[in-house]
Amino acid sequence: MALWSGRFEEGADAFTQRFGASLPVDKALYAQDIAGSRAHAAMLAAQGVIAAEDAAAIDAGLADVLGQIEAGEFAFDVNDEDIHMAVEGALTAAIGEPGARLHTGRSRNDQVATDTRLYAKKRATDLMAANVALRQALIAQAEAHFDVILPGYTHLQHAQPVLLSHHLLAYTWMLARDFRRLEAARDAADACPLGAAALAGTTYPLDRAMTADALGFGSVIPNSLDAVSDRDFLLDLLYACSVSALHLTRLCEEIILWSTAEFGFVTLSDAYSTGSSIMPQKKNPDFAELIRGKSGRVIGDMVALMMTVKSLPLAYNKDLQEDKEGAIDAANTLEDCYICAAGMIATLQVNPDAMMAQARKGYLAATDVADYLAKKGLPFRRAHEVVGHLVLLCEKRGCDLEDLTLDDFKAECDLFEADIAGALNLEAIVAARTTYGGTGHEAVRAQLAEAKARLAAD
Numbered sequence: 001m002a003l004w005s006g007r008f009e010e011g012a013d014a015f016t017q018r019f020g021a022s023l024p025v026d027k028a029l030y031a032q033d034i035a036g037s038r039a040h041a042a043m044l045a046a047q048g049v050i051a052a053e054d055a056a057a058i059d060a061g062l063a064d065v066l067g068q069i070e071a072g073e074f075a076f077d078v079n080d081e082d083i084h085m086a087v088e089g090a091l092t093a094a095i096g097e098p099g100a101r102l103h104t105g106r107s108r109n110d111q112v113a114t115d116t117r118l119y120a121k122k123r124a125t126d127l128m129a130a131n132v133a134l135r136q137a138l139i140a141q142a143e144a145h146f147d148v149i150l151p152g153y154t155h156l157q158h159a160q161p162v163l164l165s166h167h168l169l170a171y172t173w174m175l176a177r178d179f180r181r182l183e184a185a186r187d188a189a190d191a192c193p194l195g196a197a198a199l200a201g202t203t204y205p206l207d208r209a210m211t212a213d214a215l216g217f218g219s220v221i222p223n224s225l226d227a228v229s230d231r232d233f234l235l236d237l238l239y240a241c242s243v244s245a246l247h248l249t250r251l252c253e254e255i256i257l258w259s260t261a262e263f264g265f266v267t268l269s270d271a272y273s274t275g276s277s278i279m280p281q282k283k284n285p286d287f288a289e290l291i292r293g294k295s296g297r298v299i300g301d302m303v304a305l306m307m308t309v310k311s312l313p314l315a316y317n318k319d320l321q322e323d324k325e326g327a328i329d330a331a332n333t334l335e336d337c338y339i340c341a342a343g344m345i346a347t348l349q350v351n352p353d354a355m356m357a358q359a360r361k362g363y364l365a366a367t368d369v370a371d372y373l374a375k376k377g378l379p380f381r382r383a384h385e386v387v388g389h390l391v392l393l394c395e396k397r398g399c400d401l402e403d404l405t406l407d408d409f410k411a412e413c414d415l416f417e418a419d420i421a422g423a424l425n426l427e428a429i430v431a432a433r434t435t436y437g438g439t440g441h442e443a444v445r446a447q448l449a450e451a452k453a454r455l456a457a458d
């Protein structure tokens, strides 16, 4: 019989029992549930609501339940409906009457909101650590291949040469912002609903600040209706996970592209590749693809909860029970993606020659040739046109800008001198981008230091 069965004459039907249960999902919150109950019982005793001996028996009994769950010895029964009733039921079965006093001045509504907030805080913190590890792997590769040049792309067409270190660091900044979003989500969850009871507060002299403190919450939620019914802190977490999952899709997409025969920029380690069951030669970037694909479910989890909370009247509604599965899944999925991406990046073999060979194609120096003329006084628009003609000439001859003679250059514009060779040098082109945030070696060295300092602070 359910713990709430007093006013019922018929037992629940097996199907509805299972349909209504959240235990298969919310048993993941057992540690938070037990911590919340221990804090609540201690506070009830401190406020004289229950006897100190009862609180002590509850505390010891809950510690015992925790031990059983952690040892894998706890028999979860879906008829208990959810983790709250499973724990409380086991406690009361073990210690009798004191256990039956635990739920004084509390509802599962404030209990579940408390557990879920504690869980969200913990998982956001775990994700922040995994985020840092991935950034570490990217920074290590950026340092190891600092000087390597590859084509920078716009529209996936060769644009201007950039340093590989600069390219990799771009991802560390996206991830650093993801870290902030996760941190903000952690902070959004950092307020305690306990004491809101079912929806209206309670007649017992609860010390809400005491339970909040004991559970490590930064504050107490000021409105009992809001406390039990909002899940925006989970949406914040889901959004943070979604954006980061999207960033990972971009990184993985490039790894997939770069590991093709067409690019050959990188070689994935065997540990992060798979073979084909029919084609013996294949080495597929499955894990990069899987991370790219996993973003779909993370974003799906976010959208699902948005739809669940849409139009819900105050205060608690059972719809809210649907909040946890997606949030747990999104956090688990992103954590695995971070771990997988970090290993994949750390073991990635970079092929600098292939990158450089591509950087030599596609007139990557064109902008700098135009700048050369503009710096000699030709209006940039005019210079742009001159270089456009030179590129057209190269296209017709099937050569690159470097293959043109000084006479070819002069035929288009007499401002060209022998020093144009300098403007065509890829190393020089990269090094010249000295502005803050640019791809010049010195600028990237400064950026690397900044990224490392940021990593150390996170």
Ligand code: ARG
Binding pocket: 022, 026, 081, 082, 108, 109, 112, 316, 318, 320, 321, 322
């Ligand atoms: N299992 C429920 C949930 O996850 C706990 C709260 C149930 N409250 C209620 N009044 N039915 O939301």
